[in-house]
Amino acid sequence: MSRPPDDFASPGEAERLAALAHYGVLDTPAEDAFDDAVALAAQLCAAPIALIGLLTSDRQWFKARLGFAPAEIGLDRSLCVHTLAGRDVLIIADLAADPRTRTNPLVADEPRMRFYAGAPLVTPENVAIGTLCVLDTVPRPEGLSAAQAAGLKALARTAMTQLELRRGIAERKTEAAILADHALRLRLALEAAGVGIFDYDLVSGTLSWDGRTRALFGVGPDEAVSYAGTFLARLHPEDRARTDAAVRAALDPAGPGLFDATYRTIAGDGAGDGAGDGAVIAWIAARAALVVEADIEGGAAIRRARRLVGTVRDVTAEHTAQAAIAATEERYRLVTRATNDAIWDWDFATDHVLWNEALQAAYGWAPEAVEPTGRWWLDHVHPEDRARIEADIRRVIAGDGQDWRHEYRFRRADGSYADVLDRGSMVRGPGGTPLRMIGAMLDLTERNRVAAQLRAVVESANIGIVQIDPRTMIALEANPKLCAIWGAEEADIVGHSIAKWTPEADAAERDHLHRRLAAGEIVRETLEKRYRRKDGRLIWGRVNLVSQVRGEAIRATAMIEDITAEKAAEARQTALIELGDGLRDAAGPAEIRGIAARILGRLLGLSQAGYTAVDAAGGLTIGREEPGMRADSPPFPATLARLRRGEILAVADLAADPGLAPDAGGYAAVGARALVGVPLMRRGDLVGLVYAHAAEPRAWDAGEIDFVREVAGRVSVSLARIQAEEQQRFLNRELSHRLKNTLTMAQAIASQTLRNTTDIAAVKEALVARLVALGKAHDILLSGEGEGAALEAVIAGALAIHDDGEPGRIHLSGPALEVGPKAALSLALMIHELATNAAKYGAFSVPGGRVGIAWTVSQLHWRDDAPDEGQEEERDEGQETEPVVTLTWAERGGPPVTAPTRKGFGSRLIERGFSGAVGGQTQMIYAREGVTCRIRAPLKGLLEKE
DSSP, rough: OEEEOTOOOOHHHHHHHHHHHTOOOTTTOHHHHHHHHHHHHHHHOOOSEEEEEEEEESSEEEEEEEEESSEEEEEGOOOOOGGSSSOOOEESOOTTTTTTTTTHHOOOOOOOOEEEEEEEETTTTSSSSEEEEESSSSSSSSSOOOHHHHHHHHHHHHHHHHHHHHHTTTTTOOOOHHHHHHHHHHHHHHHHOOEEEEETTTTTOOEEEOOOHHHHTTOOOOOOOIIIIIIITTTTTHHHHHHHHHHHHTTTSSSOEEEEEEEEEEEOOOOOOOOOOSSSSEEEEEEEEEEEEEEEEETEEEEEEEEEEEEEEEOHHHHHHHHHHHHHHHHHHHHHHHOOSSSEEEEETTEEEEOOHHHHHHHOOOGGOOOOOOHHHHHHHHHHHOOOOOOHHHHHHHSSOOOEEEEEEEOTTSSOOEEEEEEEEEEEOOGGEEEEEEEEEEHHHHHHHHHHHHHHHHHOOSEEEEEEEEEEEEEEOOOOOHHHHHHOOHHBBBTTTTGGSSOOHHHHHHHHHHHHHHHTOOEEEEEOOOOOOOOOOOOEEEEEEEEEEEEEEEEEEEEEOOOHHHHHHHHHHHHHHHHHHHHOOOOOOHHHHHHHHHHHHHHOSEEEEEEEOOOOTTTTOOOOOOOOTTTTOOOOHHHHHHTTTOOOOOSOOOOGOGGGGGGGHHHHHOSEEEEEEEEEEEEEEEEEEEEEESSOOOOOHHHHHHHHHHHHHHHHHHHHHHHHHHHHHHHHHHHHHHHHHHHHHHHHHHHHHHTTOHHHHHHHHHHHHHHHHHHHHHHHHHHHHSSSHHHHHHHEEEEEEEHHHHHSEEEOOOOOOEEEEHHHHHHHHHHHHHHHHHHHHHGSSSSSSSEEEEEEEEEEETTTTOOOOSOOOOOOOTTTOOEEEEEEEEEESSSSOOSSOOOOHHIIIIIIIIHHHOEEEEEEETTEEEEEEEEEEEHHHHHHOO
């Protein structure tokens, strides 16, 4: 097809071509074993192209190919020619940069190969006939890893083994002849030696039998015998015609003159009727020769048959034995067909090995390709196993042992190797002389493949698995997951007692289980137990323990699942239930704080945990005070800032967190290095903190953080419950008190309104209006969440019925003030009376009238006898100032005002009701342009609850 490159080694070409011809593999169809090899090579080396190529004198033909379409290429395009010169893997990281390959058409043109790695296919005679190679269209400066190179070389050896098996098939052709010879020798060994003589005179027609012949035909010594009446009559009906034909053929002078037949004789009456009436006497083997004499008639010699003389021999035993042997052989054949075991019989005297059909069925060896010798068998044992196997079987043969067994690799006809279990039993002669060994070879390849898969599953399993010797508790095998669970290396586990991984606190339970296993008890159970990791940390494991008998040995397998997190979750759930039970009965924040601290500390293994509320200054106390700490210990500004944003803090090392650097001193003072903190928020404001902190750095896991959050949620709910209960109790007390006050006030209002009154209708109207004002004041009080009401709301409520919508009719101004319930009721009644008077006589009685209510708060020296406005205040330099409220009612735009000549209940209510309730002073000014009412009272009086 094409000439090879100039640097293609030619001195070994003749040997290579001869070897290729000997293998007979060129231009043969694809085979799975070779296809599997290139697939594995491509997967191993992560390459898109993999080939098994054989190089002739002018071409490279591919026995298997993956990712490459041509079945063959010329040697001028071959990259593998460079591999044949060596015996190791050839790696060319960049084909375009290598002077040997950069001009190769496969590199310079499509498909533009850039990377090559190939292992030579070398025959046992050290002749390289081809390669197993992988290619890529991108360069690989790193080439192959050591593991990949070793794997590629191993696959090349496997491919060569396949070719070796092909060569062996053509060399074995003699099995059928040997089997036939063996059957013949077996049959001849069973033949009997008894002989009888007969003489059949053809001229006279008389038949003469000796005593042995008469006995075999069941004829007495004095009985006359004849050919038809005795001989044919005493033959079994099934044999009669055949035997008669054989005799007549032998009597033909023109024929060979020989009679050789086997037939059965039967008991009869000797009447010669030919029917036969008895059982079979014997099987007879008869041989005879025709005696021919020449008669001269007319000068010519005429050959005439004179007699037939021969012998008979009882072959009943031989026939029976042959029938039995045939039946046995048939049964043996059927049994060997029904098994996958290759059964063999090795005769030591002749070095002859007889194999059954399974050698071909299981291993591909046709009988004609098998040399029936022990040497052939040993030659097909893997070279790495051969010396060991031969030494072991020779030891059994030369010794006095009876049984031999071994596992090794046996070469199949296709060159691959099967993993086999071979067992043999010795047959010895007198004195223990070894005669033969009979055995069976079981193919373990599939079992070992499954076992390898199982090992792979065990290695990659997500649970820890350890094989244990129950008698010593020594670990025999351990998978990587178990090493991860115990935080140890495999060398720390395998070869050592697994008892060391159990904490001493659990030693009694551990030892009890170990005694059961050591006693040979078959165990199938699941248990949960603790282990101590190599780093000292305690963990929980769920163990599925299985022990079983393997031959004479007992093995135990423990499958261990790390359930530390599961156990922690269970403990947290139990703790949360306990927390809920405790908080449900808690009577106050202090008790809640104690319950939270106890449960958090116990579950997380901490001494510093609990709940703290935001103090009056907006700060938090995190942890208990240590001896020597100042009462004004610095707050935690950075922590508070993050908590006020609702952020959950989980800090593994407070000293290393730059965001909390301003708080480092405070944390150091309380001995905290790690913190979990969950803020308690109410209406967007920080009201408290549930925390846990450790004295050493600690990585908090998600479960621990969630647990603290759950505790915080329950603490928040419990605090809200206690606050709600306290609020309810307060409201009940407030309601009772206000009801009493209201009834008292209503009684006073009714009493004063009805005193000295003659106009019932006017009295009714005044009483109803005052009671309505009182009710509205209560509505304002009850509409808020606190224990008082806004000053502006009280005034506006009292004036609501007088607001006709005219702009500027009513004007309120002053700072936001909260007044207590007593002040609110009194103020509402006072404003109501002022508004009623204004509606009757003042600004509200005419359109355009205006009422302004203004209030201020000033820092004054207050005393009960404080001077009225305009009067000079006598100052006591020793008296402290305090907040004083000044409220002014001013009417404008109404009718001209004249001072009243008498004062009724309404006037007295205005002048005394509010000021009396809050400890203040009231001044009424009846100016012509409008009424003015000015009230001054200490702020604390307005704020007073009762």
